[in-house]
Amino acid sequence: MTSNAKWLQRLQAVECRDSSYNAKSDPLVFARAQGSTVWDAEGRPYIDLCAGFGVVALGHNNELQKRVFASSINHEALVTHGMGDVYPSIAKVEMLETLKAALPQHLSKGGLALSGGQAVEFAVKTAQIATGAKGFINFHGSYHGLDLGILPLTSRRDFKDPFRGWLPEDRVTELPFACDLSEVRKAIHAQKAAGFGCAAVIIEPIQGRAGIRPHGLDWLSGLAEICQKEKVLLIYDEVFTGLGRTGQITFAEMVPCDLLCLGKALGGGLPLSACFGRAEVMDAWPQNEGEGIHTGTFFGHPLSCRLGAETLRTIQEKKLPERSLILGEKLQGMLREKLQSHPLFADVRGRGLMVGLELREPLAGARLMDVLRRHGVIALASGDKGQGISMTPALTIAEEELVVAVQRIADALSEI
Ligand SMILES: Cc1ncc(COP(=O)(O)O)c(C=O)c1O
Known part of the structure; x- marks a missing residue:
């Protein structure tokens, strides 16, 4: 051995x-x-x-994984890979419908990717397109992934210092964990005054990597209220907290947000992530007339979609x-x-x-x-x-x- x-x-x-x-x-x-x-x-x-x-x-x-994997051997439709942003697969349609049905009504449209970081990137791009603004607000201790494009939103310096300057970090304002909400308002105003505007506030309702640090629901409600008043989008990164782990499919059931990032458990063990949002926010993306401007070869992989949809249904049914x-x-x-x-x-x-x-x-x-x-x-x-x-x-x-x-x-x- x-x-x-x-x-x-x-x-x-x-x-x-x-x-x-x-x-x-x-x-x-x-x-x-x-x-x-x-x-x-x-x-x-x-x-x-x-x-x-x-x-x-x-x-x-x-058992569900075993059933889906075993049936894939004799089921010629199961791994029929579509062509991402060109020709979809039935599996992708069904996954998105299942996810929409599991989410609060206000989060009604979205897209798929492979990793949590990609879901966050999807949300960040959506926020920029929907608002025309370029600034973001994050919180100390946050972890949103390590992909270069979203790296400035991750708090830990050791993760991002070797890559400084790739994206203008001065467009990200990092506030203390669970700070006084007046600081959020001030930061939004400062970004607006700087000329690039504030696109969104991004938050993990419970910080995971920072040591499982929950934000209280009252604090989240206050944050949502400020974002709404200031016309700044609120992004929940629920890559870790989502899909049942913390008692609900999403915190947006209790305090609504504008964009939601899901990953980890979404594919039932296979790589799958999603960014869902309010229809009016997601519809800021241009209509794909043959070529999407945000896509990836494996986005919405059919096997991940089949297993993901069945896993989500099981989480709810059980x-x-x-x-x-x-x-x-x-x-x-x-x-x-x-x-x-x-x-x-x-x-x-x-x-x-x-x-x-x-x-x-x-x-x-x-x-x-x-x-x-x-x-x-x-x-x-x-x-x-x-x-x-x-x-x-x-x-x-x-x-x-x-x-x-x-x-x-x-x-x-x-x-x-
Ligand atoms: C809250 C949160 N967002 C994003 C990510 C990044 O996900 P991935 O590692 O799949 O890119 C993680 C990973 O731990 C996470 O916990």
């Missing part, structure tokens, strides 16, 4: 140094997975509290958003009960099955993540200083699995 370490060695011989984590201890290479269990290359099982960055909402290798809220409360309760007496414990927070544990020291989360592998749990270090871990398991994870995982987190924390 080839060990995890040996696989990593082989990988490092062929892969860009930046592309995989060079874990110094207890390296982990995924070999197979089922539900919320992953087995490494040496056959060791782990409880997966990440679900592939929240992608496999129904669990790894779930009432997984509601389950996620209940189970998330329990998870937070268990974490607090088991961990709060530990000197490193700082906070547990989140909504639904998007839960963050914050510790008191920089890099403590990164250390915990490493020790957790030895205890058979996969969780991700998070926060701008690696001070916490984030948990975004499959929406189908069993409560008993969470009970075991919490005990292992407690055990691991006592070792760091």
Whole structure:
């Protein structure tokens, strides 16, 4: 049997140094997975509290995936690839219809892409076209992807400094997390006064990568009100929070937005993302008369669309958003009960099955993540200083699995 370490060695011989984590201890290479269990290359099982960055909402290798993949072998229509912006596939039509039906009525038109970053780029371009303005407002700690075009909107300097100057960053105003709303109004006015205008405010209703930091619903309502008054679009980046993980398909069910970005879980495990918006905003795009001005070869890939539409229907039919809220409360309760007496414990927070544990020291989360592998749990270090871990398991994870995982987190924390 080839060990995890040996696989990593082989990988490092062929892969860009930046592309995989060079874990110094207890390296982990995924070999197979089922539900919320992953087995490494040496056959060791782990409880997966990440679900592939929240992608496999129904669990790894779930029955739906197996059914869709198996039927693709004998179903000649399933992988009939359309021609992106020229000739659509039936699968794309059905995916967009299914998504529209799942979203609040005001978000009625959209388009598909492959990654979360591309969904954000779609929204950013839409906002520029719809408003004619070029400025954007984001928030400290935000993560909207690493594609060059949208890089200035991502907060972390280490992600963007090597590429400075590609886009004029002075057209992005970064405000403090959950700042006083008067600062938003001031920033909008400043961008208008500078002449390039303010196209949109972009926000993750719950910041994911920054360590699961929720914005309160009242604060979001206040933000939406300002955007409406100032005629600036409000973009929700729900690439992570969307599609049931945080208790609803989108926060726009509670506080409406103008544009919505979805990704990760959208393709049921395959690459698929979407930008949806108000019809009047999306209709700012010119009519495609044979060639779109925003397209990609694999946008709306038919297999992703089939699996995505079925996954979305299953999330709704099985009432997984509601389950996620209940189970998330329990998870937070268990974490607090088991961990709060530990000197490193700082906070547990989140909504639904998007839960963050914050510790008191920089890099403590990164250390915990490493020790957790030895205890058979996969969780991700998070926060701008690696001070916490984030948990975004499959929406189908069993409560008993969470009970075991919490005990292992407690055990691991006592070792760091
Ligand atoms: C909120 C948010 N937006 C955008 C992205 C970028 O998505 P992708 O990595 O698929 O480009 C992520 C990825 O983690 C995300 O969490």
